[in-house]
Amino acid sequence: MADQSEARPPAVLTEVGGRVLLITLNRPAAMNAIDTDLAQGLLAAVDQLDGDDALTAGVLTGAGKGFCAGMDLKAFAAGGLPKGFDRFIRHGARKPLIAAVEGFALAGGLEVALACDLIVAAAGARLGIPEVSVGLFAAGGALGRLPRRVPYGVAMEMALTAEPITAEQAHGYGLVTRLAATGQAVTVARELAERIARNAPLAVAASKQVLRDVAGLTEAEFWDHQAPLIREVFASEDAKEGPRAFAEKRPPAWSGR
Template identity: 55%
Template sequence: MSVVLAEFADGVAVFTLNRPEARNAVDLEVSKALAAAVDEFEARPDLTIGILTGTGGTFCAGMDLKAFARGERPSLPGRGFGGLTQAPPTKPLIAAVEGWALAGGCELALTADLIVAARDAKFGLPEVGRGLAAAAGGLLRLPKILPYQLAMEIAITGDPFTAEDAHRYGLVNRLAEPGHALDVAKELAARVARNGPLAVRATKQVVSMAANYTDADGFETQREFVDPVFASADAQEGARAFAEKRAPVWTGA
């Protein structure tokens, strides 16, 4: 049985953590499998956006502590926890969260560009209660999304927070009825996948780096990403399709 299921169709990749007996906890095998699936997603020009989710009504319970106690670390060099948190894909990624996104599972969700969560889902960084620290990006990403004091409270108490609260503060894009987070994520992904794949990829890159630059520096830096888009065959196709009042046919070139 594969610990990560990967489906590719209609411009969308769906990655499913598949260890329901362990609440989709991440061990080294999961990290390697997820990294390999993301590599295929990145390499295929017919795929525009990805979705990460979990089986069995749980997104991810974090690091497999039994494997950790045996001396195993579920991080890959240069890629981080789950083969993902330190090196997210250049294409957009949606986290579709049911149940718990806990510890490293919460950090996987924070790695995504968009989050869809069931109304009864819960997030948390409980590492401090185990004598650990949320070192897979949670402490870095959470304060960029939530107010400082709220992010600090979550991080140093280890207490969980609800999807409803996360949505109110802008961390979750869309709420779904329980059991339907993946359905709503697929609807959102399909909307994105209608757009030019090169344009979407470049747009994600610019938006994700924007906070690191002044406007003047940002305009200079974004050229690396947007100039190839304007010079692409897809850009010409988009203009022709608009003039001819038809849907564009993207090639990713």
């Protein structure tokens, strides 16, 4: 008899389209809840994105009715935290990664979205950190990241009441950068990723790194932090190709070097 685990579909799917990698959390029957298989699959997908010079940006979405409902509480009760999840929520991806949210991004699911660089959400989607309602708290980065992206009082209310906000509210706060019609979050996120991918890969990655690292730095520390990236990017082949293409009135052919 065949091992039933062999027939289990992958917890995370990837699909390359041009310079963009689509990553899909693929546990729809469990609302894409995070277990070790999903966490490990997500890490592998991020490694694929970061390790392929032909890719510039990624889109992360969920199969089925929603983005992600957070940690698989049944798996947590049986064996603890999903292995590998901590690495993703701490570090995300080196290249730009856009969360495309349909339906809901709750608890660890919102923390997955917050580990991305941009969030596109469909109308009516719910975003929240309801952990206190099950005796836990949002330990996956939301309590540190939300106050930087929504007003302090909004973050506090979300954390203490366990009540979500809508995509429309999140857009008003700036947490969601683009609203999409229901069912169109991936389409809108792809368009945004493709727009990013038109630019020089090294310059894009450096811009993201500086923006993410600058919080809490003094101005002097900022300049020191940025200096090695200036040397790397401005000495690159792409830094020569961009002005050359501009002068020759043609699209640039980026090499990522």
